[in-house]
Amino acid sequence: MEFKMGPETRQVQGTWDASTYKFRMDGTGVRLLTEGMKDKKIKGIRCSECGMVYVPGPTYCRKCFVDIDEVVELKDTGTVMSYTVEMADVRGNPRDEFLISAMIKLDGADSWFVSSVKGVDWQEFKVGMRVKAVWVDEPAGSLTDIDHFEVIPE
Amino acid sequence: MLRKVAIVGQAQMNAADSGMSRERMLFELCKGFYDSMGITRHDIDTFVLCSNDFASGHTISNVFEDCPVGAYMKDETKVEADGVMAATYAMIRIMSGLYDTALVVGNSQGGSVMRPYLVMEYTLNQTYDRQLGLMNELSAAALQARAYMDEFGLTEEQLNKIAARNLRNAALNPFAFNGRADVTPEDVAASDLLYEPLRQLHCYPFTDGACVLLLASEEKAKELTDRPVWIKGVGDSLDTYYPERNAVRSKSVKLAGQRAYKMADVGDPANRIDVAEVSAKFAHQEPIICEGLGLFPEGSGGEVADRGLADLDGAMPICPSGGALGAYAFNAGGLVRLAECHRQLAGDAGDTQVVDARTALAHGQDGFCMQHNAVMIVSVEEG
Amino acid sequence: MRNVAVIGVGYTPVFVSKRRDVNIVEMISESVDAAFQNTGLTPDDIDAVTFGNMQTFEGLNLPHLWASDHMRAIDKPIIRISTGGTTGMSVLQAAYYYVASGMYDVVMAVSWEKQSEGDSQVGLSGIVLPEAMTMVAHGMDLFTGKGIGFGGGGSTGAASYQAMSYLHHSGAEPEHIDKMAALERSNAALNPYAHLRKKTTVEDIQATPMVAFPLRFGHTCPTSDGATTCIVASQEMVDKLTDGNVAWITGVGSATSDPCTANFLEGQITDPAEQKPAKIASEKAYRMAGIENPGRELDMSEMYNGFAHQSLMWLEKLGVCREGEAHKMLDRGALDIGGEMPTNASGGVFSTNAIGTSAMNRPAECALQIMRKIEGEHQIPKKIKKALAHGWGGMFQYVTVMVLADEPG
Numbered sequence: 001m002e003f004k005m006g007p008e009t010r011q012v013q014g015t016w017d018a019s020t021y022k023f024r025m026d027g028t029g030v031r032l033l034t035e036g037m038k039d040k041k042i043k044g045i046r047c048s049e050c051g052m053v054y055v056p057g058p059t060y061c062r063k064c065f066v067d068i069d070e071v072v073e074l075k076d077t078g079t080v081m082s083y084t085v086e087m088a089d090v091r092g093n094p095r096d097e098f099l100i101s102a103m104i105k106l107d108g109a110d111s112w113f114v115s116s117v118k119g120v121d122w123q124e125f126k127v128g129m130r131v132k133a134v135w136v137d138e139p140a141g142s143l144t145d146i147d148h149f150e151v152i153p154e
Numbered sequence: 155m156l157r158k159v160a161i162v163g164q165a166q167m168n169a170a171d172s173g174m175s176r177e178r179m180l181f182e183l184c185k186g187f188y189d190s191m192g193i194t195r196h197d198i199d200t201f202v203l204c205s206n207d208f209a210s211g212h213t214i215s216n217v218f219e220d221c222p223v224g225a226y227m228k229d230e231t232k233v234e235a236d237g238v239m240a241a242t243y244a245m246i247r248i249m250s251g252l253y254d255t256a257l258v259v260g261n262s263q264g265g266s267v268m269r270p271y272l273v274m275e276y277t278l279n280q281t282y283d284r285q286l287g288l289m290n291e292l293s294a295a296a297l298q299a300r301a302y303m304d305e306f307g308l309t310e311e312q313l314n315k316i317a318a319r320n321l322r323n324a325a326l327n328p329f330a331f332n333g334r335a336d337v338t339p340e341d342v343a344a345s346d347l348l349y350e351p352l353r354q355l356h357c358y359p360f361t362d363g364a365c366v367l368l369l370a371s372e373e374k375a376k377e378l379t380d381r382p383v384w385i386k387g388v389g390d391s392l393d394t395y396y397p398e399r400n401a402v403r404s405k406s407v408k409l410a411g412q413r414a415y416k417m418a419d420v421g422d423p424a425n426r427i428d429v430a431e432v433s434a435k436f437a438h439q440e441p442i443i444c445e446g447l448g449l450f451p452e453g454s455g456g457e458v459a460d461r462g463l464a465d466l467d468g469a470m471p472i473c474p475s476g477g478a479l480g481a482y483a484f485n486a487g488g489l490v491r492l493a494e495c496h497r498q499l500a501g502d503a504g505d506t507q508v509v510d511a512r513t514a515l516a517h518g519q520d521g522f523c524m525q526h527n528a529v530m531i532v533s534v535e536e537g
Numbered sequence: 538m539r540n541v542a543v544i545g546v547g548y549t550p551v552f553v554s555k556r557r558d559v560n561i562v563e564m565i566s567e568s569v570d571a572a573f574q575n576t577g578l579t580p581d582d583i584d585a586v587t588f589g590n591m592q593t594f595e596g597l598n599l600p601h602l603w604a605s606d607h608m609r610a611i612d613k614p615i616i617r618i619s620t621g622g623t624t625g626m627s628v629l630q631a632a633y634y635y636v637a638s639g640m641y642d643v644v645m646a647v648s649w650e651k652q653s654e655g656d657s658q659v660g661l662s663g664i665v666l667p668e669a670m671t672m673v674a675h676g677m678d679l680f681t682g683k684g685i686g687f688g689g690g691g692s693t694g695a696a697s698y699q700a701m702s703y704l705h706h707s708g709a710e711p712e713h714i715d716k717m718a719a720l721e722r723s724n725a726a727l728n729p730y731a732h733l734r735k736k737t738t739v740e741d742i743q744a745t746p747m748v749a750f751p752l753r754f755g756h757t758c759p760t761s762d763g764a765t766t767c768i769v770a771s772q773e774m775v776d777k778l779t780d781g782n783v784a785w786i787t788g789v790g791s792a793t794s795d796p797c798t799a800n801f802l803e804g805q806i807t808d809p810a811e812q813k814p815a816k817i818a819s820e821k822a823y824r825m826a827g828i829e830n831p832g833r834e835l836d837m838s839e840m841y842n843g844f845a846h847q848s849l850m851w852l853e854k855l856g857v858c859r860e861g862e863a864h865k866m867l868d869r870g871a872l873d874i875g876g877e878m879p880t881n882a883s884g885g886v887f888s889t890n891a892i893g894t895s896a897m898n899r900p901a902e903c904a905l906q907i908m909r910k911i912e913g914e915h916q917i918p919k920k921i922k923k924a925l926a927h928g929w930g931g932m933f934q935y936v937t938v939m940v941l942a943d944e945p946g
Contacts, residue, residue, distance in 0.1 A: 003550040006558035014280045016596040016659065021211035021268050023667035026175045027675070030802055034675050054804030060181050062221040062795055062803075065188070065195050081808065082705070084697035085750035086682075092746045092754045099682050101749075103698050103805075111804035114698075115685040122750070127705040142676025144684030156639050177803075206598070207619070213593040213663035214621035217932050220793050221803070227813060229821075230793045231627050234592075234599070234619040243616060243631065249638035251538035252789070252825070276598035281560060388640075392586075392615045395605045409612055521602045526615065 029056030030143075032071065038141035042133075044109055046070040055109045076133035077152065078106035085122045098122050104131060104149060116148045125151075157249040160375035160382035161241075161532060163191050163368045164493035166329050168481035171266040172362035176210065179364050180222035180261060187366045188224070191378065195224025198368075199253040203232040204240035204260030208273045209484045223259045223366075236433070237365065237489030238518030238528035242388045244369045254371040261364035262484035270360060270484060277521060279395070291435075292357070294522045296349035298401045299438035303351065305402050306453035308441070310351055314339035315459040317356050317437040317479060323466065324476025326505040329490075332359040332480050355479075356437040363483025365490045383499045383532045386513070387420065389413025390528035401523040407446030414515075414529040415448075419537075423448045423515075427531070429471045429498050429508040431491035432517040435478045439524065440464075443517055444472060447529070466506060474498070474506040488518025492530060499534050540772040540945035541636045542783035543629075543904040547572025552732045552763035552889045555653040561595060565649050566607035568764035572645065575910075576768055578778065580609035583768070584641040589618040589628040590649050590893030594660040608647055621664075622841065622930020623791070624648060625765065625897025626937040632769045633786050633939075642771045643778070649764030650891035657760050664932060665799050672801060686801050695798030695809060695933060696757075697749035700846040702810035704751060709849060709864035711751040715742045716867055718756050718845035718887065724874060725884025727914035732761040732889040742845075756845040763891035767901055772945060784904035787923075788826030788940030790818035796932030807934075814936040815854035815927075823856070826940040828923065831857050835940075836921045837879045837906060839899035841929040842887045848872075848880055851927055855938065874917055882906070882915045896928030896937060903941045 029045055033056040036043035045057035049064040053072055061068050083102035088094050100117040117131055131149040139145035165187040172179045188194055201223060205215040212218065216232040233240040237260040244256035264270040274291040278284040302308055318341065324333030334341070337355070345354040368378070375382040391409035393399045411423070420426045430449055434440035441455025449470050450458050458464050464472035473480075475494040478487060495514035497503040503511075513533040520526040549556075549567045556564055573579060586608065588601040597603070601610070601617050620627040625648040632646035652660075662669070673679065677686040700714065722737035737755075745755030775783050792814035797807035807813075819831070828834045840851040849863035857878065858866060866872055872880040881887070883902040886895045903924035905911045921943065928937040 008557040024175045025671045058803040062226045082698040082702035088746045088748045111806045113685050116682045144676045207593050208598045221795050232620050234617045246634050246638045250634045279603050390614045395603050
């Protein structure tokens with residue numbers, strides 16, 4: 001019982017215009033983070049009930065369901081919790097340079113973020129490796145003030 | 155035998171602009187609610203969220219709503235329809251016996267983030283209606299208003315009375331922001347003409363709104379409150395999409411009402427219902443809905459307005475809260491009507507309290523000119 | 538609580554990249570009609586309708602409004618459920634609750650997606666669009682990979698982080714992902730309702746480029762057009778309307794964690810490969826179904842696997858086997874159609890992905906396997922007494938689980 005597709009119908013153009021939305025976002029945590037990065041400091045928010053440290057963080061703890069505002073300073077070293085190696089673009093064309101993208105948990109933090117790791121052969125790279133942030137020379141209070149991470153030699 | 159379910163608490167917030175992100179708005183409302191009820195998020199067996207991807211501007215709108223309502227590592231789901239349907243589904247989940255408590259949370263930010271008329275336009279058939287560009291929520295409602303007025307002789311002055319009454323009620327309701335204390339039908343007549351005959355003050359305001367309801371099984375309800383508001387009946391019905399449906403004698407309102415009345419064993423709605431909160435997004439929709447529900451005779455909108463039958467102290471108080479004209483947010487809208495019924499029956503309705511209210515009706519709608527309608531009947535009588 | 542069964546399933550005639558011959562509502566009506574045909578029921582037999590899909594993929598809001606006539610849902614109670622990738626199963630679970638509660642006796646659950654009519658990239662990126670915009674405002678660089686934030690993973694996105702974390706914790710090798718992919722595509726070749734139906738070997742998969750290690754091009758699911766309708770009924774109605782050959786829903790569960798990918802603004806505290814909601818939801822469903830040892834008592838599973846490593850991960854997270862055991866089951870043929878735990882005999886989401894239907898096709902396939910009504914050559918030879926269906930979605934956070942059986946619980 002082979003299905004035979006009927007004649008093609010007309011197509012008309014439509015749109016879902018994202019620019020019609022005026023979003024309002026909670027930037028408290030990311031602002032705290034980027035302002036600190038200007039001084040090469042990394043700041044997160046700690047929940048005083050469960051001790052969870054978010055970098056950056058929301059204004060409330062999702063586990064304890066309370067407002068949180070205790071600021072803590074973290075080191076710029078951490079552990080690789082997971083990673084991927086970008087080898088091709090969205091269409092499957094191979095990239096000239098492979099890029100290691102890692103999910104990193106900074107020492108003292110409970111949350112992870114993504115950053116690239118350079119200066120290491122992807123085939124030597126492993127979950128659990130220790131990494132350190134590489135800052136730009138003149139941080140400007142932006143998420144790119146940390147350019148990438150590097151593996152800490154053992 | 156259906157398991158008994160009650161509404162044990164409510165919280166709501168409505169504003170022209172909440173001044174907050176969606177996540178913060180939800181967190182503050184839910185946190186305040188948990189604290190006021192003396193419970194935590196761990197007392198909730200299931201979360202039924204109510205929001206809309208296009209209204210929130212987020213694909214899978216509940217992705218970032220789960221944590222702010224307390225659903226982290228919990229059972230949750232999302233209804234993408236009017237809030238009365240979300241409350242109905244929460245009730246059904248409890249009736250299955252698998253849950254004892256359900257938190258229903260509806261929200262949208264039509265005041266600060268998006269334009270509700272545009273979100274409604276996305277419900278139009280893309281291949282024809284949207285291409286024509288003639289229909290939007292306002293123009294369709296205007297056609298419906300004109301049809302009712304032509305059919306039953308409702309005058310513009312009477313339409314203005316309906317709007318004025320709701321806006322004056324809203325002024326007495328701390329949870330509605332669009333109320334005006336001294337508004338007269340003349341003030342309504344002087345407001346901007348949008349789509350003839352609809353004027354600005356005939357229409358629901360753009361609203362940032364969120365509403366929480368806690369539903370519980372019989373045993374839990376009696377633990378949580380000494381005045382449970384029992385859900386006696388629910389009913390909903392979907393009309394045809396196409397314009398040949400009668401938008402003035404709404405079949406889906408009628409069927410939704412009949413199903414709810416049957417389940418609630420209400421034989422004579424005009425007598426048994428003490429107060430009704432209907433989602434009339436435009437003033438003319440109020441008589442259409444009330445007549446479809448059998449609360450007033452068909453076509454009596456003008457007479458009801460002239461004689462004040464829907465007033466707070468009238469024969470059948472309609473929307474003492476100010477209804478949708480006082481505040482109306484996508485998804486939260488119907489829940490707010492239910493929350494207002496809860497306030498009435500719990501004796502918490504302050505200056506808009508209907509005396510001796512024991513059985514109330516809440517109504518919600520979806521789609522252009524009320525294509526889908528949902529009704530919930532609640533009562534302090536356990537039965 | 539009443540016993541509820543799936544009494545019939547209706548698919549669109551095919552699931553393909555582009556159904557150019559029908560519009561959205563026509564496509565939906567095909568599956569509704571198929572369900573009526575397969576059960577012998579008429580629209581008058583249906584008490585209520587549950588409905589869902591992922592609507593930003595087509596740019597059509599509240600599609601049940603336009604589809605009202607085509608679904609034969611006029612004058613019926615109807616509810617729309619939309620929960621991302623788990624939508625299909627959430628819709629079927631709603632139908633289950635509708636009947637289990639005693640409110641309705643026969644309920645039709647309709648799910649669909651016509652991704653060719655939208656832009657899937659827009660649909661997907663819409664999940665985090667405002668979050669991404671906020672981060673860009675704080676300097677995040679979307680293109681060069683510099684700085685901190687979220688991103689990376691190329692076209693496979695966050696799934697590659699999940700896959701890597703899974704491999705690390707389970708001891709499975711990248712080759713196991715290739716093997717699972719080949720197995721499921723070969724299964725799909727036997728299923729006339731699957732989208733990608735080419736018999737595939739491990740070498741074929743390994744010939745595809747590595748996109749974001751460990752995930753290859755050949756490890757990712759397609760996007761499809763299609764619709765699925767299931768009809769569920771109470772025990773009384775099963776006796777009245779059917780010959781008794783039905784699939785009973787004996788367990789349901791669902792849970793959410795926080796978004797565990799691209800959750801930079803609010804802080805991602807969860808490993809995308811942890812999937813604790815899978816544990817929460819499955820434990821609930823097993824308890825309801827009276828299952829104490831899922832690995833031994835279940836006869837088959839249908840997992841929501843958008844990426845080929847996920848079937849292995851779900852077997853462990855849903856308690857079908859211990860952590861680190863799934864790839865060993867794969868190696869010894871236990872997951873084959875003829876094995877002890879046939880997994881995704883249909884080819885899974887990995888071979889067919891009309892997103893709104895993907896989580897409903899899992900219990901639908903389980904039901905058809907139990908009823909022995911599979912139209913195709915992927916009918917599992919041994920008798921299926923208990924089956925596990927799984928759904929997944931959101932930002933890697935939602936899990937829904939259903940247990941189906943040949944007898945009521």
